[in-house]
Amino acid sequence: MxxxxxxxxxxxxxxxxxxxxxxxxxxxxxxxxxxxxxxxxxxxxxxxxxxxxxxxxxxxGMDPVRNPYAPGAGQRPPELAGRERELRQFEVVLERVARGRPERSTVLTGLRGVGKTVLLNAFRSMAIQRLWGTGKIEARPEQSIRRPVAAALHMALRELAPRHRAPDRIEHVLGVLKAFAQAKSDDGAGAKAAKGGPRWQPGIDVPAVRGRADSGDLEIDLMELFVDAASIATDLGVGIALFIDEMQDITPDDISALCTACHELSQNGGPLIVVGAGLPHLPAVLSAGKSYSERLFSYTRIDRLSRSAADYALTAPADEEGVDFGPEALEALYRVSDGFPFFVQAYGKVTWDHALRSPITAEDVEIAAPEAEEELAVGFFGSRYERATPAERDYMRAMASLGDEPVQTTDVATSLGRRPSSLSPARDSLIKKGLVYSAERGTIAFTVPHFGRFLRRQPD
Incomplete structure (x- = not known):
């Protein structure tokens, strides 16, 4: 070192x-x-x-002001360790799409706290550095993606417009985008306009183009909008990337429409890709939308860091501050964090603040760990636990009592002395809240690592 x-x-x-x-x-x-x-x-x-x-x-004592670790939601750590392969793969995707070569859209999956959002933002930075047009949305349950997608593509086109030599082409596509955003759809978007109320204004100072991406059928409208937006990127020899976080929360109808639009792009070679991130069951959500989705996207599972990557995530930023870690301290930190990037940052930050001097020792980790766990119990775990109803908490406690791996739903029912069918409402609600996911047919698992351990420590 x-x-x-x-x-x-x-x-x-x-x-x-x-x-x-x-x-x-x-x-x-x-x-x-x-x-x-x-x-x-x-x-x-x-x-x-x-x-x-x-x-x-x-x-x-270590200077807390110079503490380099960053345990935040989606906040990029000082050293993005262990993701070199994913970054190289996406670099290839960017180059191939910009050169007109066929390439699939990308989907990242994994538990919470493994750094999906961080990697999604890193991908976006790579696209921006190559002068692509980019936009990002965060999907929400029960919300149509029509307006968020319109806003994201508006941002992407604004990034490309200053370099385009045909202002009339830009205005036409912006007019299509405005028509898409204001179209009345079956899910209720645009309902105010239908009743004579004020129409939603996307901030586009051009008239809406009639007869293009305004049918109200999201599948048709997305296809037409994506094709037109991609044509602007083609003119400039670059691409457009639409980044979607929490992709598993997109409604089933909208997932189907999005898959269809991506399928159309893959057939005509338009330089527009979708880069999504979501929980482990996202591939099943996409497959339910369109059966060909497994061939439409390139899936990458994001998991915990290896021991060497976790060590580097801690030591690289510490080296910048002239601080060392003892080997026993690194071993102790990996043991308590289990290699999950968020936990690596959380335990690393508290350990730094408690350490008396460099090198940081295993004793420093032992002293700091309870405080880190208390912070996680209140924020990372506790905030999610508080969102659950009493019935949902009982269901999760029963899951936790069976272990930390995915468990059979029938075993959960047996643990509670109930029929599996009677627990379906609680299970489905927990899935919608993003607290659990269906790992395989008939099984259930927590979306948050170490959540079972947290629940087993809670009083009944």
Missing amino acids: TTAAHVPGRTAPRPGGVGRAPHSPFDDRMALRRVDWDAPSSAAFYRSLEAALEPRIESD
Whole structure:
């Protein structure tokens, strides 16, 4: 492991008090002479004592301001370790699409906390660096994707428009986009307009094009919109990428329409791709929408980090701050985090704050771990647990009592002394809330790693 370079005769910079030059007994005696031993009150005496000794007292604690770790929702860690293969694969996709070569859209799947959103944002940054047009949405249950997709593609076209030499072409496609956004559809979008109320305005200062992407049938409208938007990217020799997070929450009808539009693009070679991210059951959701979806998308499962990748995620940013980790500390951190990227950042951050000096030790991890677990219990786990009804909590507790792997729904029912059919409402509601997913037919699993362990620690 590399450490900060040391220049002979100088003290290498370290966080907090680490690396300070040692003081001599003479300096200590001089500090004591500055104490006001004849102070008129005890308060005055202790103030003078503090002022005299404070410069001589070293704090070897790590500087929390320089703590490099970032355990946030979708927040990119200081070192995106262990995802080199996925980044290289997407780079190939970008190059192939821009050159007019056939390529499938991309779907990332995995549990919560494995870094899907972080990787999705990294992919978007790669596309932007290649001057692609990009837009991103986050799907929500029971919400049509018509307006979010319109807003995302509007953003993508705005990125491409300044480089296009035919303003009339841009205006035409923007007019199609406006018609798409305002179209009345079967799901209720545009209902206000149908009743004479104000129409939704997408911020496009051109008249809507009639007869294109405005039928109200999302499948037809998405196909026409995607083809027209892709033609702008073709003119510039680049592509358009639509990024969709929480893709499993798209309604079944909209999933079907999206698959159809992607299928049309794959047949005519238009340089527009969809890059989605979602929970492990997303492939099944897409397959239910269109049976050919398994050939339409390239699926990549995002999982926990290997030991070497997790170590690098911790040590690389620490090296930048001149701080080392002992091998036992890295082993302890991997054991408590289980290699899940969010947990690596969460435990790493708290351990840094508790460490007394560099190198960080296994004892530092042991002291910090309970605080990290308490923070996770309140935020990462607790916020989700609070969203569940009493019946749903009983269902999840029964799951947790059976272990951390996917469990049979019949076993959950047996544990609760109920018929499986009577538990279907609770199970379906938990799936809609994104707390559990159907791993295989007849099985159920938590979407959040270590959630079973959290539940087993909760009082009944």
